[in-house]
Amino acid sequence: MKQVIKIIIISVLIGFVAFPTIALGGTFVSSLIQGKTIEEAIQILAEQIDSLIGRVTILESRADKEVACRKANELKLAPQETKIAYYTEQSNQPIYASWAPDTTEELLEYFRGYMQNYEKTGGSPWLHIPDYTPELVQKYIPILEERQREYFVQQELCK
Known part of the structure; x- marks a missing residue:
């Protein structure tokens, strides 16, 4: 039973670490294959991460605004x-x-x-x-x- 729990925990941890690495690391590797230097590949990866963070920020601000509007309507x-x-x-x-x-x-x-x-x-x-x-x-x-x-x-x- 302990062995099964240990395997499940390790699988979940690998999933949390591996998924972003695979998703973003694929861009890094494909940039290197296309003949880009390591610096260029890192720059491309950084731009993608910045874009992703920007999208998440926009979604969070929209959600905050919706909550505030709903709360204002209730308080009215x-x-x-x-x-x-x-x-x-x-x-x-x-x-x-x-x-x-x-x-x-x-x-x-x-x-x-x-x-x-x-x-x-x-x-x-x-x-x-x-x-x-x-x-x-x-x-x-x-x-x-x-x-x-x-x-x-x-x-x-x-x-």
Whole structure:
């Protein structure tokens, strides 16, 4: 059993070392066969490696950009937890404010306006939408502000 594991490990290591050597070394050997000097063959091999590294870098930057764009789109939408207006007393189940804005920016703007109105009127919540309490709004504002900051960072990376 140990002999089989040893053979498998050696085979994998040889594969990892041999494949790039064969792929890139073939160019080196064929350059020498074509009458190139060792320096010229090494230069050709170096150019191929540079080209390969450049392609990998381009692919990585495209992948990073796609991830940033996807993340920005997710952050643009307000999280469901910030739409909880209150909990029922009997079952402690959340009641969602279906009228609440869907985007983080709009909901944050709404909550800031809510708090300004709350502070101006001396404590009475907005009468047309009595669901949110000032305590919940104060809890949600930092969540939405952080989300908004992260959205701007990801949006910049997405460009």
